[in-house]
Amino acid sequence: MSLMLFLIFLAACAVAAATGHFFGPGQWYAKLNKPEWTPPNWVFPLGWAIMYPAMAIAAWRVGISGHDLVPLALALWALQLALNTLWTPIFFGLQQIFTALVAICCMWVAVLFTTGVFLTVDWLAGLLFLLYLAWASFASALNYEVWKRNSDVSAEG
DSSP: OHHHHHHHHHHHHHHHHHHHHHSOOHHHHHHSOOOTTOOOTTHHHHHHHHHHHHHHHHHHHHHTSOOTTHHHHHHHHHHHHHHHHHHHIIIIISOOHHHHHHHHHHHHHHHHHHHHHHHHHOHHHHHHHHHHHHHHHHHHHHHHHHHHHOTTTSTTO
């Protein structure tokens, strides 16, 4: 049962990761005015290749903990993953920079709350989510900067 639970969390993360395959950066993103601290495109798939398994491991550890907060913790985990999954199609697919910024800010709040509950339930799961919170903070700041520098380029005008 424990392995099956982990595989379910991993599969959910794989679905979220798949949006990156279907909605890649492309020419539109290449033409955007980005801050000088924008990493090269290859950094993001590498970062997510670390983040998604870490998110699955964290959820699994919480799921098997038996703690009273498991239902809340996993509901928050599902919420942040759903918001995570929405961001890529909004930003790259619809080219809606501001709408993506709203989505990633909502995701960041969900990740923050998930991290807090995870730290209460399972210390290691919480630490894994602190790493994710740092990554989400960077991604949010980058989305903000891209929006600020390209408000005339976005499909939303």
